[in-house]
Amino acid sequence: MTPPSLQDNTADVDRLMKAMGRAQPGGKVRIPFSIWSGVPRVLREHHYRVEAVVHWSQGACHLIDLARPAGGVYGIAVDLGTSTVVLRLVDLALPATIAETRFTNPQVAFGTDILTRIHKAGDPQGLETLRKVLIDGLNSRVAGLLDDRGLSPSQVVAASMAGNTAMTHFLLGLPPYWLCREPYIPVVNRPGRLAAQDLGLKLNGRAPVWISPNVGSYFGGDLIAGILASGMHKCTDPCLLVDVGTNAEVVIGNQDWLVACAGAAGPALEGGVTRMGMMAGPGVIDRVRYDRAGRRFHVHTISGKPPVGICGSGLIDLAAELFRAGMIDVRGKFVPGTCGERLIEREGIQSIIVVPAEKSGTGEALTLSQPDIDTLIRSKAAMYTILTTLSRTVNVPLTALRRIYMAGTFGSYIDPRSAVTLGMIPDLPLERYVSLGNTSIEGATMALCSAAAQREAAAIRDRITYLELNVNQEFMNRFNAARFLPHTDRALFPSVPVP
Amino acid sequence: MTPPSLQDNTADVDRLMKAMGRAQPGGKVRIPFSIWSGVPRVLREHHYRVEAVVHWSQGACHLIDLARPAGGVYGIAVDLGTSTVVLRLVDLALPATIAETRFTNPQVAFGTDILTRIHKAGDPQGLETLRKVLIDGLNSRVAGLLDDRGLSPSQVVAASMAGNTAMTHFLLGLPPYWLCREPYIPVVNRPGRLAAQDLGLKLNGRAPVWISPNVGSYFGGDLIAGILASGMHKCTDPCLLVDVGTNAEVVIGNQDWLVACAGAAGPALEGGVTRMGMMAGPGVIDRVRYDRAGRRFHVHTISGKPPVGICGSGLIDLAAELFRAGMIDVRGKFVPGTCGERLIEREGIQSIIVVPAEKSGTGEALTLSQPDIDTLIRSKAAMYTILTTLSRTVNVPLTALRRIYMAGTFGSYIDPRSAVTLGMIPDLPLERYVSLGNTSIEGATMALCSAAAQREAAAIRDRITYLELNVNQEFMNRFNAARFLPHTDRALFPSVPVP
Numbered sequence: 001m002t003p004p005s006l007q008d009n010t011a012d013v014d015r016l017m018k019a020m021g022r023a024q025p026g027g028k029v030r031i032p033f034s035i036w037s038g039v040p041r042v043l044r045e046h047h048y049r050v051e052a053v054v055h056w057s058q059g060a061c062h063l064i065d066l067a068r069p070a071g072g073v074y075g076i077a078v079d080l081g082t083s084t085v086v087l088r089l090v091d092l093a094l095p096a097t098i099a100e101t102r103f104t105n106p107q108v109a110f111g112t113d114i115l116t117r118i119h120k121a122g123d124p125q126g127l128e129t130l131r132k133v134l135i136d137g138l139n140s141r142v143a144g145l146l147d148d149r150g151l152s153p154s155q156v157v158a159a160s161m162a163g164n165t166a167m168t169h170f171l172l173g174l175p176p177y178w179l180c181r182e183p184y185i186p187v188v189n190r191p192g193r194l195a196a197q198d199l200g201l202k203l204n205g206r207a208p209v210w211i212s213p214n215v216g217s218y219f220g221g222d223l224i225a226g227i228l229a230s231g232m233h234k235c236t237d238p239c240l241l242v243d244v245g246t247n248a249e250v251v252i253g254n255q256d257w258l259v260a261c262a263g264a265a266g267p268a269l270e271g272g273v274t275r276m277g278m279m280a281g282p283g284v285i286d287r288v289r290y291d292r293a294g295r296r297f298h299v300h301t302i303s304g305k306p307p308v309g310i311c312g313s314g315l316i317d318l319a320a321e322l323f324r325a326g327m328i329d330v331r332g333k334f335v336p337g338t339c340g341e342r343l344i345e346r347e348g349i350q351s352i353i354v355v356p357a358e359k360s361g362t363g364e365a366l367t368l369s370q371p372d373i374d375t376l377i378r379s380k381a382a383m384y385t386i387l388t389t390l391s392r393t394v395n396v397p398l399t400a401l402r403r404i405y406m407a408g409t410f411g412s413y414i415d416p417r418s419a420v421t422l423g424m425i426p427d428l429p430l431e432r433y434v435s436l437g438n439t440s441i442e443g444a445t446m447a448l449c450s451a452a453a454q455r456e457a458a459a460i461r462d463r464i465t466y467l468e469l470n471v472n473q474e475f476m477n478r479f480n481a482a483r484f485l486p487h488t489d490r491a492l493f494p495s496v497p498v499p
Numbered sequence: 500m501t502p503p504s505l506q507d508n509t510a511d512v513d514r515l516m517k518a519m520g521r522a523q524p525g526g527k528v529r530i531p532f533s534i535w536s537g538v539p540r541v542l543r544e545h546h547y548r549v550e551a552v553v554h555w556s557q558g559a560c561h562l563i564d565l566a567r568p569a570g571g572v573y574g575i576a577v578d579l580g581t582s583t584v585v586l587r588l589v590d591l592a593l594p595a596t597i598a599e600t601r602f603t604n605p606q607v608a609f610g611t612d613i614l615t616r617i618h619k620a621g622d623p624q625g626l627e628t629l630r631k632v633l634i635d636g637l638n639s640r641v642a643g644l645l646d647d648r649g650l651s652p653s654q655v656v657a658a659s660m661a662g663n664t665a666m667t668h669f670l671l672g673l674p675p676y677w678l679c680r681e682p683y684i685p686v687v688n689r690p691g692r693l694a695a696q697d698l699g700l701k702l703n704g705r706a707p708v709w710i711s712p713n714v715g716s717y718f719g720g721d722l723i724a725g726i727l728a729s730g731m732h733k734c735t736d737p738c739l740l741v742d743v744g745t746n747a748e749v750v751i752g753n754q755d756w757l758v759a760c761a762g763a764a765g766p767a768l769e770g771g772v773t774r775m776g777m778m779a780g781p782g783v784i785d786r787v788r789y790d791r792a793g794r795r796f797h798v799h800t801i802s803g804k805p806p807v808g809i810c811g812s813g814l815i816d817l818a819a820e821l822f823r824a825g826m827i828d829v830r831g832k833f834v835p836g837t838c839g840e841r842l843i844e845r846e847g848i849q850s851i852i853v854v855p856a857e858k859s860g861t862g863e864a865l866t867l868s869q870p871d872i873d874t875l876i877r878s879k880a881a882m883y884t885i886l887t888t889l890s891r892t893v894n895v896p897l898t899a900l901r902r903i904y905m906a907g908t909f910g911s912y913i914d915p916r917s918a919v920t921l922g923m924i925p926d927l928p929l930e931r932y933v934s935l936g937n938t939s940i941e942g943a944t945m946a947l948c949s950a951a952a953q954r955e956a957a958a959i960r961d962r963i964t965y966l967e968l969n970v971n972q973e974f975m976n977r978f979n980a981a982r983f984l985p986h987t988d989r990a991l992f993p994s995v996p997v998p
Contacts, residue, residue: 006682009715013687037673174536183505188512216508
């Protein structure tokens with residue numbers, strides 16, 4: 001800028017606005033009020049030559065900070081999981097993730113499942129309590145990441161959040177009351193961008209916080225972010241995205257159309273598809289192979305610690321191996337002749353010893369019971385029924401799917417071969433299965449770094465048709481047919497060997 | 500709105516936004532975050548049929564409140580005077596002013612003149628202290644006006660403020676440091692509209708507060724509001740606006756051009772044009788007539804109370820009458836022969852008794868001294884010099900002026916005939932002089948009630964050429980020529996009889 005003079009006494013803020021307007025012809029310029037009082041000092045200190053941190057939104061250039069911080073500018077991307085919150089610190093200049101941390105959602109103290117928290121939010125101060133523990137948790141983790149690197153909160157000039165619809169409501173302090181009551185109406189579908197200071201986030205107060213949009217109570221911003229991360233919305237051929245975390249959601253579609261449904265729609269399916277999911281952690285078995293020759297299980301545990309339990313992906317591996325080895329039959333029932341002395345019975349309940357006491361990290365044998373397997377079978381049948389129902393509704397055979405993206409804290413770790421063996425997912429060439437990991441944090445990170453990605457997410461939201469799963473007789477017939485390993489109709493699973 | 504259903508699960512905020520968009524085709528809709536959490540309850544209580552309070556700004560429709568308050572919607576207009584703050588409560592539905600109150604600017608405790616306050620603002624917490632007493636003062640007066648009528652702050656959905664540039668800076672908490680230092684640069688020229696909550700005003704938090712723009716440190720939003728109120732910016736012929744309050748500012752122009760200057764530019768003119776101004780109040784003489792036959796002064800006092808002092812307009816009347824009666828000569832010096840026994844002398848200073856002790860409200864005679872008259876003559880000469888200088892600069896003779904608007908706490912009360920007699924203002928037909936009163940509050944009220952008026956004010960600001968008065972030899976020559984009654988060049992004042 002040309003410094004002011006008696007001949008040109010334009011005010012500092014107006015001078016800056018004019019200069020920004022020249023740099024971005026045609027665009028509107030917004031200099032927020034909270035920045036005004038600091039403008040004269042900064043302009044004079046820098047002799048009217050400054051580098052500004054700006055944010056483009058809806059055709060307007062918003063000033064976030066005057067004078068580029070010496071230590072660089074950063075952003076945070078967050079996956080607001082019901083159980084676990086994942087937080088990334090991103091160097092926006094590169095852009096690249098420079099740190100990632102995860103922590104238990106502090107709201108777990110008020111209920112592990114989201115429904116309990118929604119009820120809790122109805123108490124006096126309940127919603128505010130839930131909002132506050134979440135924001136405090138985020139602030140303390142962000143502060144930790146920044147302190148470790150000698151960065152200041154004012155250097156964090158953007159943020160991006162993806163979470164399910166209820167979590168998004170908690171974050172924004174919006175009453176979730178109507179989310180779980182017919183006709184299941186959120187307060188907002190498209191939160192857009194809000195200022196960090198309005199949310200109580202201790203970043204640069206003017207940092208725009210992008211909140212991933214939702215399609216309804218049961219299809220949240222985490223899934224929109226997931227679709228964005230998968231890229232399925234840009235594919236010519238139809239693809240499928242299966243996100244299995246605390247809940248299970250499925251999207252089918254391509255560049256022209258997207259149809260989604262959520263597993264929570266099957267409340268008649270006791271346990272849904274996720275009861276089998278346990279929290280992963282050190283010593284938890286996530287992979288299992290059965291050595292038929294040595295007649296023993298080879299287990300892989302997280303962090304290589306002695307085994308203490310089993311998580312979802314390990315359970316699917318284990319059940320598939322039991323089936324392949326003939327230790328469970330097509331109904332999932334133990335076959336005593338094949339199981340041999342591994343099969344034990346206590347109080348009328350049969351279990352199989354997976355890890356003997358002497359090799360276990362708990363000092364006791366790790367076992368899998370008949371009821372555990374029964375639950376797993378109901379879950380896998382529910383999943384397969386949802387997939388086939390969706391496929392029939394949109395009239396795209398499962399075999400026509402180009403890619404099946406497996407996502408979510410649990411879904412990503414499933415071995416497709418084992419899941420196909422159980423008849424949980426369709427019998428397709430394994431290369432069509434792609435494990436994407438946490439697509440919610442991936443999508444949030446993309447949106448953090450690119451306004452185009454934010455627009456893409458908005459367009460995805462607007463294109464999705466949400467299918468309310470109707471648990472009718474036909475659905476139940478399909479579900480019952482899927483309660484066999486791999487399926488009543490063996491022709492659907494040609495690659496699965498008859499045990 | 501159509502209430503939501505399983506077939507149409509659009510969120511409440513999005514549904515409302517859509518409905519507002521339908522009502523205002525082509526316009527963008529903004530529903531501020533702070534309103535979101537209340538939307539579901541209000542929509543359901545009103546069965547999805549609500550009247551909203553909205554504000555149009557820059558092509559977008561901003562929601563201020565959902566559900567029109569039963570008791571109506573109101574606005575406040577404020578003239579932020581250095582000495583006195585005037586506040587109006589306006590019923591926006593009519594629109595009409597329903598109450599007006601005025602109070603001493605609470606900042607007077609930190610200095611009666613603006614320069615002292617600007618220095619005070621440099622102390623630690625000084626600016627915040629000045630801002631806070633002003634905002635607190637406004638809040639308490641607004642609360643009083645509302646309480647009297649059983650209204651709630653949330654019903655005040657708009658505000659409008661006009662003040663000089665320093666007062667505007669104090670209101671917004673902006674450092675005034677550079678206002679009084681060459682090259683006299685404000686922090687902001689065009690504050691536009693800010694949210695009440697961001698200023699700490701206890702109105703509806705989302706109420707837009709329009710702040711009148713300024714042209715520079717010495718030509719503030721009060722004067723822009725004043726031009727707006729005068730309408731001179733829409734006249735074909737050139738007009739003049741003279742605003743005399745704590746300071747004196749002059750604008751000349753018409754629908755095509757506007758040139759302004761401020762009396763403060765004449766710091767060489769000891770006392771400027773306003774030293775003669777005293778605060779008006781009960782018992783203060785504001786009109787004087789001299790009864791030549793009865794050889795006595797008829798004085799009119801404010802509220803009809805016994806006289807205790809004299810204010811600016813009274814002083815001008817008095818001096819004009821003294822001149823007409825031959826009691827002072829063309830140099831403003833007492834003529835002992837004409838004054839007679841009214842003329843007294845104490846400690847070498849001559850004074851004339853205006854009100855004898857027995858008729859005075861103070862118990863002592865009210866007198867006017869020779870130094871008082873000398874000061875008045877310097878002030879009137881300064882004013883006339885500013886007017887002629889401005890007239891020459893823009894090449895419009897004073898006789899070509901269609902209207903001369905007299906405004907300001909002091910200027911409005913001046914009797915043009917007396918001021919012409921003294922040679923303070925040009926000798927034009929008296930009907931060309933129009934007394935406008937407080938144009939700042941008038942303009943603020945217009946801007947409160949009309950977005951078009953706000954745009955007009957912005958256009959006025961952009962059209963003004965501010966003239967820095969150059970106190971050079973030519974100016975001083977003109978000033979010295981004006982230090983006679985009515986002027987050295989009697990031909991300029993043909994209507995003033997030779998005494």
